[in-house]
Amino acid sequence: MNALSDMDRERAVELVQQAYADGRLDPAELEQRLERALTATSSHELEPVVADLPDEAVVLSTTGGRVTRTGDWQVPRRLVIDSEYGRVRLDLSRAHVPHARIGIELRLGYGSATIILPAGASADIDGLRTGWGRVTCTAAGRPRPGELHVQVTGEMPYGRLTVRTARG
Known part of the structure; x- marks a missing residue:
């Protein structure tokens, strides 16, 4: 039995709520799925709650190049960066972010990332x-009502991450 992390449960709740907002679920199904997601104790119990719901993850992969997103770009609900040797720069300061909470998963072998x-x-x-x-984050750590909150996950065995807010 695989124990669930809070992040797994939150992700499932977000998918269910988004499906309801998109008109894919009626109010009764929303309530039922939320209850099942919030009371699940294993990934086996959680999986059927979201199995038929779309997960808008965008995966960007490179072996040794750069991954750069700046200016006016569409930020998905979930972004996965997969890079063996490279640099990542994600500038969300002028991007279109239609979600209040997003997830960024970094899978960087060697390299650095700036968000x-x-x-x-x-x-x-x-x-x-x-x-x-080294990991440096100068942005607030707690979500603020009405503001974007970014959940950064993943693995960086040999790298550096900097997360900061845009400069004036």
């Missing part, structure tokens, strides 16, 4: 595993 948030945004980096490297 720039809009003013007022917050970030939780507790789900990121690191080895030899």
Whole structure:
């Protein structure tokens, strides 16, 4: 039996709520799925709650190049960056972010990543595993009502991550 993390449960709740907002679920099904998601004790119990719901994850992969997103770009609800040797720069300060909460999963072998948030945004980096490297986050850590909150997860054995808000 695989124990659930709070992040797994939150992700399931977000998918169910988004499906309801998109008109895919009626109020009764919303209530039923939320109850099942919130009371699940294993991934086996949680899986059927979201199995038929779309997860708008966008995966960007490179072996040794750069991944850069700046300016006016559409930020998905979940973004996965997979890079063996490279640099990542995600500037959300002028991007279109239609979600109040987003997830960024970093799978970086060697390299560095910089995530720039809009003013007022917050970030939780507790789900990121690191080895030899440094993680710096100067953005607020707790979600603020009405502001973007970014959940950073993943693994960076040999790398550096900087998360900050945009400069004036």
